[in-house]
Amino acid sequence: MVHLIKFIVRITTILHFCIICILSCCLYNYVIAGIKCSFFFFRLLASSLRQRRKYINDLIQKERPGFLELAKQLTVEADEACVSNETTLGKINSFFEDACHSSCEGIMVKSLDVDAGYFASKRAETWLKVKRDYVEGLGDSLDLVPIGAWHGNGRKAGWYSPFLMACYNPDSEEFQSVCRVMSGFSDSFYVNMKEFFSGERLLSRKPSYYQTDESPDLWFSPELVWEIRGAGTTNFFSSNISNMKKKIGKFTYI
Known part of the structure; x- marks a missing residue:
């Protein structure tokens, strides 16, 4: 009887140790996964707008109007970004007017590649608001x-x-x-x-x-x-x- 009790105690101790090891491994994997997720998140914030936008487009391949839609956008490449380029100015003005007619306050003008990371709660010239009340004659x-x-x-x-x-x-x-x-x-x-x-x-x-x-x-x-x-x-x-x-x-x- 004594030997049986000792055997049960040993088995219980071994099982308890195994459970602790399993839980420790799960916790370790959870922490590692959290670290990897946080690292990816901060790396994504430091990426340029062009890269971040590509990640989102790859992730959301099918939109559902009224449920899940990507923000409308207009891309102006460096060789088009000139105040004397009437075609570019026309496209920007049309995009701005469409936003206002859609009951939006205005548009955001962002840099695609240069200093184009996401910096929360910071103001910079690479991320500007253009609203109706900022434009003379519209507000x-x-x-x-x-x-x-x-x-x-x-x-x-x-x-x-x-x-x-x-x-x-x-x-x-x-x-x-x-x-x-x-x-x-x-x-x-x-x-x-x-x-x-x-x-x-x-x-x-x-x-x-x-x-x-x-x-x-x-x-x-x-x-x-x-x-x-x-x-x-x-x-x-x-x-x-x-x-x-x-x-x-x-x-x-x-």
Whole structure:
């Protein structure tokens, strides 16, 4: 009986050791696979846009409209990239207009091969936005008054962003909100506005003559007029300007 118990204990110990070895091997393979995946991921980010785009095209060989579609693109090679090339300019303008007519904000202009890696949260001249409101004559502009703002997040922490903009209705003697605005500002502008909207210019509560459903972190006294340019406006109820909703605007100047 004693020998049987010893035999069972030995078998149990061996099985336990084997299970530990198997689990260790699985964990090791999992870690190695994770390292390989991470290495490939970072190597892919460092690859040029042309290479990354090829990987995606090879991976997604069949698109399903409405479910899985690749972003539309227009490639301009180095020998075509010249401001005097009317054919190239025509293709780019047509591509831009098609994007705007499809309710897109605009297009992205990216370098294909030179400094064409993917760098998250970094701005560079090799990756530029072109939006309707950036092009003179395509966007709409309104003269609006900043009446409030939210505390900024991320890179804009410590500043005001976005700002709540309003127009003045002389009939009702109210400032009626129109949109939020959060682009087109320089860092120095954020600093200046943080200093400007302080002290007595910060209101303890929403004034009765501010008509808005928004709830910003801070309310301002109406003292400045900014020109705000946006991609377009949509009128829901033409009888009341406060019901005119505008896409998030871009600051032009005071």
